[in-house]
């Protein structure tokens with residue numbers, strides 16, 4: 001195959017087979033993920049010398065990881081995590097330590113180096129957030145308390161793994177691996193120094209992103225969103241996520257994954273995060289598929305016949321070892337069996353971070369090649385079996401609830417802790433909602449409810465219009481517009497009442513009306529005083545934004561202009577005194 005079409009060939013083959021296998025996996029009621037992995041295995045098997053495509057697939061996979069981590073960051077809420085911190089932090093850390101120890105002992109028993117053992121143990125100790133989210137989604141359990149605990153648990157694992165990924169290069173030498181560029185790197189200065197240097201870089205990077213990010217990134221996105229071009233917005237999301245990921249890797253030596261994660265975290269507080277998530281979703285999906293395909297391509301199926309016992313041991317650790325550890329940890333902390341079982345099922349698989357870590361471990365000569373194959377085989381099998389894990393956990397839950405004695409001891413007696421957590425989570429929710437309400441002006445639906453003028457716009461146009469409005473309030477008696485002033489804005493009244501005073505007339509305007517448009521249209525000074533009669537909330541539109549919206553939506557412009565002309569005509573008529581008719 002000519003070299004220059006490798007990228008296209010990889011895309012074509014990857015997508016086509018992933019689609020086919022994913023579809024059949026779905027028909028067999030397996031997660032499509034299993035299909036993607038198998039598609040990769042098949043491509044790898046039948047194109048053994050297709051090295052270039054493997055390299056390209058690797059890079060495409062990296063983009064997938066960047067977008068996935070960006071998505072995890074976008075959905076990551078520090079407050080939500082903090083609400084469940086009492087269970088997930090000690091729980092996840094204890095579980096990682098136990099599982100890593102078992103994995104390490106196992107590998108050392110096989111004759112691997114200690115470093116290799118630790119890498120294997122770490123790879124097996126964490127589970128895939130992506131797989132968990134998909135499983136919870138299928139069961140509509142993401143928003144349940146146990147679902148949130150399980151997600152929080154895996155997020156703590158992800159954070160721990162990010163730390164491991166960042167520290168591994170600094171520690172590789174000390175663990176008996178080869179450091180590729182030891183000349184300039186850590187080996188000369190000693191492990192502690194390079195460790196400190198790495199941590200310092202991460203801290204500097206996090207500080208810059210977290211301090212500057214919330215000011216700059218949402219602002220950029222807002223400007224782009226106001227153009228109303230979906231294409232530009234998607235492009236902005238891509239440029240920011242991939243750009244920050246790449247830049248952080250180049251400048252600070254921080255991993256792509258970490259950079260992208262932080263970019264997502266910074267954006268998730270902004271009111272545009274939802275739009276960002278929806279716009280980047282199709283890309284995330286596409287590249288995540290390539291990620292799984294390329295993982296499959298690296299898999300060497302001969303491991304099944306070469307090392308069946310090793311594979312069984314790895315699988316046993318993933319499916320039962322980790323789950324039992326988590327079950328014991330959660331029960332020991334005094335939580336009910338249903339929570340413990342949910343976390344167990346969530347953990348009975350391994351995924352993206354294990355592959356990334358295994359790949360890194362191999363590149364530093366810590367993990368033997370069969371380690372990667374074992375981990376891949378373990379992942380493919382455990383992800384395939386994860387559905388079963390959830391089903392058996394549901395059975396066990398039903399079993400616990402069926403016996404009054406069991407239910408009392410394993411569930412009811414342990415209710416206190418979980419109720420406290422639920423209350424805390426509820427409080428976090430309420431706070432977030434209140435904040436969002438204060439932040440947000442109104443929803444696109446409310447916009448149309450209050451201002452029928454905008455009903456002719458499609459939902460996307462409504463959203464763009466909303467981005468131009470600035471919320472403003474006025475106290476009773478406050479003068480909002482002074483006659484004769486130079487105009488700088490128009491106002492849309494969403495609640496309260498105002499009085500327009502012009503040439504002896506007093507006209508009341510209520511919710512749903514707008515004012516301040518006449519001077520903007522005519523270029524003349526303000527034609528009347530406008531005063532708030534009670535507490536008013538308004539949406540303000542500056543001159544340039546007003547002109548912009550009128551230019552973009554001629555239908556609205558003509559309605560606004562018609563009303564302005566009508567008002568003008570009315571103001572020109574002589575005032576008839578109320579008792580003139582006598």
Ligand code: CMP
Pocket residue numbers: 481487500502507514515516517518519520525526527528529530567568570571
């Ligand atoms: P503008 O001239 O910019 O500032 C004062 C606003 O009062 C004016 O725009 C209109 O929006 C509003 N206004 C003026 N005359 C009337 C009227 N007759 N009826 C309702 N609103 C008016």
